Amino acid sequence: MPLHLTKVAYGATSLEDMRGWFSTRGEEALLTTRYLPKRHAEIVGGSLFWIYKHQLVMRSPIQRFEEAEGGKTHIVISSQLIDLHPSPKRAHQGWRYLEDKDAPRDLADGETAGDVIPGGLASELARLGLV
Numbered sequence: 001m002p003l004h005l006t007k008v009a010y011g012a013t014s015l016e017d018m019r020g021w022f023s024t025r026g027e028e029a030l031l032t033t034r035y036l037p038k039r040h041a042e043i044v045g046g047s048l049f050w051i052y053k054h055q056l057v058m059r060s061p062i063q064r065f066e067e068a069e070g071g072k073t074h075i076v077i078s079s080q081l082i083d084l085h086p087s088p089k090r091a092h093q094g095w096r097y098l099e100d101k102d103a104p105r106d107l108a109d110g111e112t113a114g115d116v117i118p119g120g121l122a123s124e125l126a127r128l129g130l131v
Contacts, residue, residue, distance in 0.1 A: 001099075001100040001101070002042065002043065002044075002045045002046030002047075002100060003039055003042040003043050003046050003097055003098070003099065003100070004043070004046040004047050004048070004049055004059070004062075004097070004098040004099075004100065004103055005037070005043060005046070005047075005048050005049065005062070005075075005095040005096065005097060005098065006048075006049045006050075006051055006056065006089060006092070006095060006096045006097075006098050007031070007048055007049070007050060007051065007094070007095045007096075008050075008051045008052075008091050008092065008093075009050045009051060009052045009057075012052055015052060015057060015058070018050065018052065018058065018081065019081060022060075022079045022080075022081055023079070025079040026079060027078065027079055028063060028076050028077065028078060028079060029060070029076075029077050029078075029079050030066075030068075030074040030075070030076060030077075031048070031074065031075040031077060032068050032072050032073070032074055032075075033072065033073050033074075033075060033094070033095065034071075034072055034073075035073065036065060036073045037065075037095070037097075039097065040065050043062055043065075044062060044063070044064055044065070045061075045062070046061075046062050046100070047059040047060060047061050047062060047082070047103075048060045048061075048062055048075065048077050048095075049084070049089075049098055049103065049104075050081075051089050051091055051092075054088060054089060054090060054091060055086040055087060055088055055089060056084055056086065056087045056088075056089045056103075056104050057083070057084055057086050058081045058082060058083055058084060059081070059082050059084060059103075059106075060077040060078055060079070060080065060081060060082070061077065061078040061080065061082075062075060062076070062077050062078075063076045063077060063078060064076045075095075082106050082107075083106065083107040084104045084105065084106055084107060085104050085105055085106075085107060086104070087104035088125070
């Protein structure tokens with residue numbers, strides 16, 4: 001089972017904004033990070049799960065890791081965004097690991113997630129065990 005990463009969609013003003021950014025990237029996009037994840041071998045084949053408004057909402061398959069200038073690392077991800085059943089997730093800086101068993105499932109063809117629930121409400125519903 002692959003290991004995944006989570007990352008806040010910093011600067012995204014909407015889900016459509018995120019889709020627009022990725023649509024201009026070609027088949028792959030590069031994310032630059034200071035450090036190569038210690039568990040990088042487990043992550044290739046996993047996905048980068050995007051946090052938007054305190055929820056995991058989409059994912060991008062991770063293709064590989066590459067060296068970047070200045071000793072940094074590129075996380076090479078597919079520009080394909082896969083919609084998920086929104087799942088509450090606190091925002092954080094940088095990236096964090098996500099075990100496959102804890103990852104939300106993809107939306108099936110024809111399924112819709114509806115509008116993203118506001119972060120505070122999603123957190124409260126999760127605390128009550130309702131989502």
